[in-house]
Amino acid sequence: MHGEMAPGQALTLRGIGKEFGVSMTPAREAVRRLAAEGALFLSTSGRVSTPELTNDRIEELAALRALLEVELASRALPRAHIALIDRLQSINMTVAEMVTKRDAVGYIRSNLEFHRTLYLRAQAPAMLAIAETVWLQLGPTMRALYGRLRRTEPPHYHKLIIAALKAGDEPGLRLAVRSDVTQGLRLLVS
Amino acid sequence: MHGEMAPGQALTLRGIGKEFGVSMTPAREAVRRLAAEGALFLSTSGRVSTPELTNDRIEELAALRALLEVELASRALPRAHIALIDRLQSINMTVAEMVTKRDAVGYIRSNLEFHRTLYLRAQAPAMLAIAETVWLQLGPTMRALYGRLRRTEPPHYHKLIIAALKAGDEPGLRLAVRSDVTQGLRLLVS
DNA sequence: CACGCCGTTTTGTGATCACATAGTCGGATG
DNA sequence: CATCCGACTATGTGATCACAAAACGGCGTG
Numbered sequence: 411m412h413g414e415m416a417p418g419q420a421l422t423l424r425g426i427g428k429e430f431g432v433s434m435t436p437a438r439e440a441v442r443r444l445a446a447e448g449a450l451f452l453s454t455s456g457r458v459s460t461p462e463l464t465n466d467r468i469e470e471l472a473a474l475r476a477l478l479e480v481e482l483a484s485r486a487l488p489r490a491h492i493a494l495i496d497r498l499q500s501i502n503m504t505v506a507e508m509v510t511k512r513d514a515v516g517y518i519r520s521n522l523e524f525h526r527t528l529y530l531r532a533q534a535p536a537m538l539a540i541a542e543t544v545w546l547q548l549g550p551t552m553r554a555l556y557g558r559l560r561r562t563e564p565p566h567y568h569k570l571i572i573a574a575l576k577a578g579d580e581p582g583l584r585l586a587v588r589s590d591v592t593q594g595l596r597l598l599v600s
Numbered sequence: 601m602h603g604e605m606a607p608g609q610a611l612t613l614r615g616i617g618k619e620f621g622v623s624m625t626p627a628r629e630a631v632r633r634l635a636a637e638g639a640l641f642l643s644t645s646g647r648v649s650t651p652e653l654t655n656d657r658i659e660e661l662a663a664l665r666a667l668l669e670v671e672l673a674s675r676a677l678p679r680a681h682i683a684l685i686d687r688l689q690s691i692n693m694t695v696a697e698m699v700t701k702r703d704a705v706g707y708i709r710s711n712l713e714f715h716r717t718l719y720l721r722a723q724a725p726a727m728l729a730i731a732e733t734v735w736l737q738l739g740p741t742m743r744a745l746y747g748r749l750r751r752t753e754p755p756h757y758h759k760l761i762i763a764a765l766k767a768g769d770e771p772g773l774r775l776a777v778r779s780d781v782t783q784g785l786r787l788l789v790s
Numbered sequence: 791c792a793c794g795c796c797g798t799t800t801t802g803t804g805a806t807c808a809c810a811t812a813g814t815c816g817g818a819t820g
Numbered sequence: 821c822a823t824c825c826g827a828c829t830a831t832g833t834g835a836t837c838a839c840a841a842a843a844c845g846g847c848g849t850g
Contacts, residue, residue: 422801433835435625438802439632446633448726455842456802470726473671481667536638536660536737540730547726612831623805628832645812646832 411449411546412519413553418462421450449546460550471548472595476588478541479525483571483587485532490575497527498572506564514556518549524568528575548595555597567593601639601736602709603743608652611640639736650740661738662785666778668731669715673761673777675722680765687717688762696754704746708739714758718765738785745787757783 426437441458444450451461463471501524508516522545529538567590574583616627631648634640641651653661691714698706712735719728757780764773 424801434802435834435836439629442629442633443636446636448729457842458802466723467726470724473724474727474730477667477671481663533656534660534663536657536734537664539638540664540733543730544726614831624832625804625806647812648832 411522411542411549412515413549413556414515415460415550415553417460417550417554419460419550421458421460423458444546447543447546449543449549461547463547463551468548468551468595471544472592474544475541475548475591475595478537478544479529479591480584480587482529482532482534482537482541483583484580485534486528486530487575487578487580487583489531489533490528494527494531495572495575498524498568498575501527502565502568502572505568509564514553517556518552521565524565528571552594555594565590601712601732601739602705603739603746604705605650605740605743607650607740607744609650609740611648611650613648634736637733637736639733639739651737653737653741658738658741658785661734662782664734665731665738665781665785668727668734669719669781670774670777672719672722672724672727672731673773674770675724676718676720677765677768677770677773679721679723680718684717684721685762685765688714688758688765691717692755692758692762695758699754704743707746708742711755714755718761742784745784755780 421441423434423437423441426441427434430437441450441452445452445458448461451459453459501520504520505517505524508520526538526542529541532538567586570586571583571590574580574586611631613624613627613631616631617624620627631640631642635642635648638651641649643649691710694710695707695714698710716728716732719731722728757776760776761773761780764770764776
């Protein structure tokens with residue numbers, strides 16, 4: 411999810427088991443679960459690797475993010491009090507820090523934490539879970555993107571999101587979230 | 601997915617294995633995968649059962665269905681030619697037949713086939729996959745609903761969907777799909 | 791030098807087992 | 821008669837193993 415693995419990276423059950431000090435059995439279960447969520451790709455012969463997404467798939471996942479996260483943000487809006495907004499601003503500082511440090515994994519992690527913190531207020535666990543599986547699918551690919559980007563701007567749309575939350579501006583919030591989610595992934599389609 | 605199992609029905613790995621003539625290992629993998637998709641519930645002690653959904657969860661899943669399926673239908677619309685519409689009408693006759701036969705499982709199965717046939721045209725596999733995991737989560741609960749219903753009406757909204765497809769009427773299609781998806785599940789919230 | 795073939799190694803699959811724990815049923819006690 | 825306790829059973833977990841198939845590498849051949 412955080413882009414620690416490159417797209418197409420191969421994994422073996424024995425390797426995973428050794429890495430975490432367990433046998434093949436728990437490694438297999440974890441792999442199957444992640445594959446069920448689309449986070450890992452299982453070849454026809456059972457080989458495991460992170461997925462290499464096509465442009466079509468990336469666009470589709472971006473559309474899904476927009477669809478789900480706009481709804482989540484909208485549901486969170488009436489419950490977003492000042493303590494939450496403060497917390498979002500604090501996380502946003504970490505995001506900006508990661509950008510200046512050119513830390514791709516740290517950037518993705520803190521960026522997703524920003525979104526998750528907001529969406530948790532939506533009281534919609536099933537929806538949030540699905541959004542997270544989408545993040546999971548995009549993880550390796552997002553890393554490949556942000557690693558390529560030379561020029562990295564501070565999280566502009568995050569500020570718009572916070573402003574819309576403060577103002578209780580639902581249309582503005584929806585637009586800001588959609589833009590934030592779509593922006594980065596638009597660059598990804600090469 | 602088709603409501604063949606009641607909500608809260610318990611399962612055992614050994615029982616599943618025996619039922620399908622395999623050992624515990626493949627049964628475990630299947631269960632873990634379905635649990636990852638939300639189709640099965642794993643208690644803290646690892647016990648397996650179908651989920652018993654709360655009203656809040658049902659409402660959330662209904663909202664998800666509306667969100668996803670409206671989008672899928674909308675994407676399918678420009679590609680919906682006459683052959684597809686014919687096929688939908690044919691499936692719809694099966695749906696009506698199941699209604700008159702009071703066959704809950706057959707109704708759910710053919711109803712979902714109607715939706716899936718339409719959404720396949722959307723060329724959005726990730727979105728369709730997510731919609732299907734939502735169906736999976738609702739399966740046992742839907743059965744409980746349709747089993748309770750005495751008065752069963754023919755699929756009114758399906759006809760609206762077909763009419764909107766024929767007319768190329770996107771707003772009408774979106775409304776019809778949303779209504780169709782929401783209608784049944786509204787009754788479910790007791 | 792490139793291509794293909796064959797033997798070796800790696801890897802996933804499914805079965806089985808020992809173990810710990812949770813669930814269950816029965817009996818004893820108040 | 822209800823409740824609680826204890827033994828027994830059922831169940832999931834993780835490890836290990838044998839096997840088959842796929843991937844890999846080196847060798848020989850054209």
